[in-house]
Amino acid sequence: MRKIWTLVLSCFAVSAMAQYQNQGKFEQLDYKLRSPNVYRTASGAPGHMYWQQRADYKIDVTLDEKNNKIIGSETVTYTNNSPDELTYLWVQLDQNMRAKDSDSYKVSESTVPEKATEGTLDAMMGYPDYDGGHKIQKLVDSNGNKMNYVINHTMMRIDLDEPLKAGESISFDIDWYYNINDRARMGGRGGYDYFDEDDNTVYTITQWFPRMAVYNDFEGWQNKQFLGRGEFALPFGDYEVNITVPEDHIVASTGELQNADEILTEEQKERWEKSKTADKPVLIVTKKEAEKAEKNKASGTKTWKYVAKDVRDFAFGSSRKFIWDAMGVDIEGRTVMAMSYYPKEAWGLWNVYSTEVVAHTLKVYSRMTIPYPYPVAISVEAANGMEYPMICFNYGRPAEDGTYSARTKYGMIGVITHEVGHNFFPMIINSDERQWTWMDEGLNSFVQFIAEQEWEPNYPSRRGPAGNIVPYMKGDRTNIRPIMTNSENVVQFGNNAYGKPATALNILRETVMGRELFDKAFKTYAERWAFKHPTPEDLFRTLEDASAVDLDWFWRGWFYTTEPVDIAINDVDWYKISSMNPDVENPIKRKERDASNYQVTPDKNKKEGVKTVVDTHPELKDFYNKWDEYDVTDKDRKAYKTFVASLNANEKKLLNGGKNFYEIHFENVGGLPMPIILKMTYKDGSEETLKIPAEIWKIHENEVSKVFITDKEVIQFQVDPKRETADIDEENNYWPPRNVPNKFELYKRERGAARGQSPADNEMSRAQN
Template identity: 85%
Template sequence: MRRLLIAGLMLFGFTTVAQQYQNQGKFEQLDYILRSPNVYRTASGAPGHMYWQQRADYKIDVTLDEVKNQIKGSETITYTNNSPDDLTYLWVQLDQNMRAKNSQSYTSDESTVPDRATEGTIDAMMGYPDYDGGHKIQKLVDSQGKAMNYTINYTMMRIDLEKPLKAGESISFSIDWYYNINDRARMGGRGGYDYFDEDGNTVYTITQWFPRMAVYNDFEGWQNKQFLGSGEFALPFGDYEVNITVPADHIVASTGELQNADEILTAAQKERWEKSKTSELPVLIVNKKEAEKAEKSKASGTKTWKYKAENVRDFAFGSSRKFIWDAMGVDIEGRTVMAMSYYPKEAWGLWDKYSTRVVAHTLKVYSRMSIPYPYPVAISVEAANGMEYPMICFNYGRPAPDGTYSARTKYGMIGVIIHEVGHNFFPMIVNSDERQWTWMDEGLNSFLQFIAEQEWEPNYPSRRGPAGNIVSYMKGDKTNIRPIMTNSENVIQFGNNAYGKPATALNILRETVMGRDLFDKAFKTYSERWAFKHPTPTDFFRTMEDASAVDLDWFWRGWFYSTDHVDIAIENVQWYKLDSKNPDVENKLKKEKRDSEAYHVTPDKNREEGVVTVVEKHPELKDFYNNWDEYDVTDSDKKAYKTFRASLSAKEKELIDGGYNFYEIKFENKGGLVMPIILKMSYTDGSSETVHVPAEIWRKHENEVSKVFITKKEVAQFQIDPKRETADVDEENNYWPPRSIPNRFELYQRRESTPRGQSPADNEMSRANRK
């Protein structure tokens, strides 16, 4: 009975909170939704005076087996407990287990039988039965070599400790393991291998490759949610020493700084490397001719590349004999950061021209908007996908075989490089929990990506950021949409929800709601406060308000906690002018109005039929009223007007004589998401002006408001959101007088697909060359 009572109380409490949230006005504060401030996280959104976070340092030896397509490694983890808690067990992430035979990713994914299926489609439905994926743990021992007890729960491994790890203590343990690398072209994935049939070589992108410590924090304890594929990685910071053994003729791109360049690089490569540090243009460290030679020769034996990385939350690398490598130094507030790119010859023509320059541009823009880039290198690797790790990222963009490329390929490549390099800042430095809140890294990063794109070239065709680009999603079927504040594995329409909508929201916040000065200061404050720490959405929301003095709870509530959309309509316009009391003016207007309203069709029809009225037949029936008009101006009217004018102040006379027009406009909030009202008034003389009404106008009446606009000029047309700033989903109801906007449709043409990241052979450039 007691259990039933408790369950009933819990259900009642949840229902009450849910109803309270639904019944809350759009301008009510979010205090009861946000986490309570404490000694770890303050009410201002800053880390508290007792903030702490854990640390994990790694020493790893790893070997890449090109024959077996296998990774084999041995690592030692030193884990430091900076929390005030005693820990009786540790959690380690085994992310490769999402590809294990018993993977929940395969069993929990929905699937349907299509009308037409390829071998690959069926292969995916079956969970790739011929592929043996997942981490294979060979040994787990403590610092004394003693076996430790562990339990693997899909993508998480619990290590049970013989005695509690107390606050301030550290523990070291070692793991030996291996896994079979996935064919990314066949199976997808953030990492894997890309095999080139033409020359029999492979490009490896090695990611989520080693057992990694999970995060233990002050607000949820262990972050041990399973990795199902969408929600990415929450990781603690630490130092890495990694020895990477690969075929002798491979070039390795990696997180960290190369420690044994003298052993690995040729004299010519070292000379080029030194030159690149001060060059204003990328310098080829390994040129195209050298890479093509390596493709054909395939040297025997192995080499070990040694890397160190300080204060990073993860580690990744790429390896191939196909790599061309270029680099240039970038000045970031007096420090030289090396921007570098690695790519196969198949990407030549795009990557040699753009990649490293885009890396350098991204570092400068993001450093200005957040914090100065703190690491020594930033690397872009061509790998026909897009994924990010500290100091290194993997991107796509290959020309067609004839060297031409489409505009979509070019701008897609530039955009993805900006995006993935930008992830160095969010979440590799400002270290949010991607497993829980994807938008905190993808959304914030997509927003800064938009800024960097617009500073790359005028009118850059940005995919995400402009308000108009999110309209089709926002006005879609609400059963297929989730709030931004949704766990990553439960998100529907991942790209729109976690990337596009938050990027648009922040752009609107910057350009339309707060203004650039206030927004940029607040955003930079958030970045500085939480660099190399673990922020939550509450910390972000509070900091943005704390550093700007702008109450934004209505904005977070609408954009992040709801699925409402923006649709503000002009419901009605009433036009008024001040009564001048001048009978010569006012009586004439009144007479015209009366005659207009009194008109009806019968007298006209009578005249057409020749009907003669009685009074027309007998004029003697006319009297005073047949010639009298109530609006005729009399001497007494003129006298009264003269007396009235004498009583007016100078200001009152100016108001009356100024010819002011008073327009009372009724606005309707049809979409539910309150926003500022941006109103353009186009005048009859051809001029125009735009006024901004803050969103707070809706605070008392959320569905319908009225506002009076006073102008000396006569308005020919009113238009809401003329520059498409607010993501208003219905532009037809933005006009008064109403205006119809034609929609367009096009014929569907079936086109052959090309591999991801590669330009189609038939593109704008190739067609121009054929003329």
């Protein structure tokens, strides 16, 4: 309802706000963050005394295809760059999470289903026929002397005879083996996939060798046990790895191949040289060659030799089924080889998209962070998704007739983008995945979203758009954890570690900070912490330091709480300045009075011709039967002219401007403060959108009022019209309120295909038929 507002010459009155207990949503985060020091500064940059350890490896490994076994021997050179003396070292034995006495099996919750498959029972019993885990055969120092060690599940402590002093290095040798897991049966990041139709296997060998744990300035040894979910914290180093496999296998690996002349045919070497300057992927190993190798298995072995510099891990894939394509990508004047390896079952999707996606990902991430520093980037088809330096494993296979669903296509492009992107987070910007999964998965999912949207318009991204995280944030709070939660304790892992932080960063970029400020600050973080070990504090501080935007309220709300965004319009009061002209205002007041005083009985009496006493006896009428308080007199008109004459030019402009004053009462229902984005739709059909910074909630965290002044009448107000803030309740975003029916559908549930395999019944196959 419009209210006529009398002009006060000095100021506008401000109504009193209801008082609420302040919850400190805009207090600084200092008490939650580690104190700055000589290793990590208050700006978020590494300090002048920052240090980190180094681990270099020389490894000889053999893939035993007959027994599905890895047999290895490695020399580790560990350099203590810390100021501390170390009396023991910690080594990660990640395969031990599959050992028979693994805590991973013991702490995994389980229930007895009404109907159980063999696979269900197999998992419940901990795969009793599989002997998993690293089998340590020998551990000696560089002189061949035995070293004392203790294995505590997935961690091995090596006790040193003499302390390793600051600046010193130590070398030791480990011999070991383990039985490779059947990934289709047991799951896992690595393992083997057996193809029964042609009696061949694809191997993805990951977490396969004993690896040094991280020792750092803020927690000492990162020796938290590996239970299967929290990934890895690893130091950087150089690798020399000799991989012996069946002689007809093709190996995809971290690093650069050193003996191509011994491994590749002359034709393959020619193709390799051609691929370096090609505009499209060039087949190094063709589909025909791979199919021939499948049918005619060789009996000998070959050794592929690789070298990798400044990497934090090493992985490889091996199979005679591999088709291999490659092309060079220009990254700021340097050629990086983008490559893909895949079986014939992935043909039709992978030969078209995989290497192109690798190239595109490198370009976008290099722009957003640092130029990709390694010589190669590899995507391997392996029916899963997992990442390592320079190499990753991804899914995506068409149906047997060569068609594929949109979901399979975009799922494949998305997972390749994501896993290749992991080269930057955390393989280069080396956060601790086991402690803060979101620093790895969330930051990567955010840049993945940017890359997807630059792949094609309106790419169907799963994570990043604010609206996609709403179902999670409006869910049952007992099943939600803050982002700042250790990975093993997270509920709804994908939403917590991937989706919510990716959405938060996208909102920062698009809505809170703007692209220019955000992109500079984000790139600064990447440049500061490339090839180092950042923590959340380093990210939070750098983004503020490089942008001059105080974001403590944002980190507190999005990362330390589970509160959702829900900003409501509770009420709108509409005011117009009174013209003070009695000939204009009094008729309006009379009409409003009559409307508010309306009664049904006199109205019906009139319609039925009921005669009142004063109608039949007009002599009873007096002054008050004729007088109306809103009748205009000459005295009223004279007072108005006197008033107008007393106004200055600005006051006259206000009086005659016809402006509309809308006092809007907002409520922070969800608790998470965010900017108020307000769309106003005017009576003439035009629209305008205003953005109020989140700091409007800094004094009153629960309710605020704001006056908006317009020249035109507003017929509707709407909060967050483009779904930028992940507001969980759109119905309270409108004034006047709207009432829209919810809809539901009937459907028949269909059995889906295995992960990565397109269903036979898909959009493409239906169109062709």
